[in-house]
Amino acid sequence: MRTLRVINYDACIGCYTCEEVCRFLHEDRAYIKLYDVYGGLRKPISCFHCYTAPCVYACPTGAMHKDRDGATVVDPRRCIGCTCCIAACPFGIPELTPLGYVTKCDLCSDLRKQGLDPGCVAMCPAKAISWGSMEKVVESIRKRFLAKIMAPTIESVRETG
């Protein structure tokens, strides 16, 4: 299966729930983080789980790899901390831990194994993070976009009541 996780930046209210939940799940380390973009406008960023992931190609030991769902994950036992993945990732996603291996968002492997949704997806109060099969996610984005461009038309029909 090809899985996507997409953040709807229009719906996100910058509340830190995704970051805090991820930190709670991963020994005090958050793999989705908010940054102040402009004067208190805060938005989260996390791994895009790229299909042709430069981090995976750059990794000399195979520690950085794709799992069954298509998530990009690190096997810490094989990671030598060379930071090639950090250099290769266009988005600054992988991080080096003080113990000398790289970590990053694993799309909540543990929860997925139990058939559960990733923490940030399940807990976002604004429903701004969607996750699932490529088909499901792109369909939801297309529908959202259609609702947005048709909003004035729908509104005018409603007004005439």
Added chain:
Amino acid sequence: MRFGFLCKERGGARGRVAIVGAGPAGLAAAGYLACQGYEVDVYDKLPYPGGMMMFVIPSFRIPRDSIVEGVEDLEKRLSVKFVLKTKVFEGDDRHDEGDDFVERRVPLSKLVEEYDVVLITTGTWRSRSMGIEGENALGVVPALEYIYRWWLYEAKLTNEKPFIAKRVVVIGGGLAAIDAAEVALKRGAEEVFLVYRRTIREAPAGEYEIRRLVREGVNWIELAQPKRIVVENNVARGVEFVRMRLGEPDESGRPRPVPIPGSEFVIEADLVVPAIGEEPTPPMKSEVLGIKLDKRGRIVVDHEYRTGNEKVFAAGDVVTGPSMVGRATGSGLRAARAIDRFLRARLRTG
């Protein structure tokens, strides 16, 4: 918001936990503990769970169905019980905002007796007062109350018409000030003034939100501090402000605003909305059952979210002071994990 996101089914832990306050901190803790297997009862004074997310934060930010889905999942799948319209308090009652629906009162000590653990997550349901002349006049309505009344009316939880006004002055620079100004604007005020004592750069709500409101038509006035409410026949007619300049940094690291003598001016208004911050509302007025409060009224806890009473834990904004949904959620989750550890250890040692 799927508070029970950590499990498919309840686990096998045994014990009963009472949670006081169904905001994000309380609900996240309820989800965690119910997943572990505990019997969880959540008490709240309001008619529906969700706290600020349900009754205060505008629904264009947090869609209410997101909260309702999470609450129903807790109830149906994880058998969490909600005891609503119930105020938990120890000692003489204190009036907080949001008390309108209370039908029953339960002493905190009763819960401490009946449950294995009590978690307090009662948030910050009091608007800070400005301490100036005329503050109690008609037409002066704290931000929390102002926003919350509109929401109740629109959700048809009350028939009482909320405060309607032509000229509204909102005082403050935080999220509550922003939301109050936006509510005023959207509910037909002709002129809305948002007045803050420092500059846009120091405003806790941030430059982006303030500029967005200015674009919508709010008048932003910085470097002005209220001196008194102008009152006629016990009705507010406006606010007298004094101009400020920025001085040396204060304890918070931000430049301290200093009044400029003789620079007073009045903004006329028929509604004044102070939004200068919220205060913690623990279910007691002062230290009780070994639970201590600090100078600012917050419940004192250790790194494991324990209060001075072995059976009582606390988390969320009632511990940290006003924060954000995510911070309160994280705090609730960590407190729940600490409670689980505590109960398991107790079970082992008998």
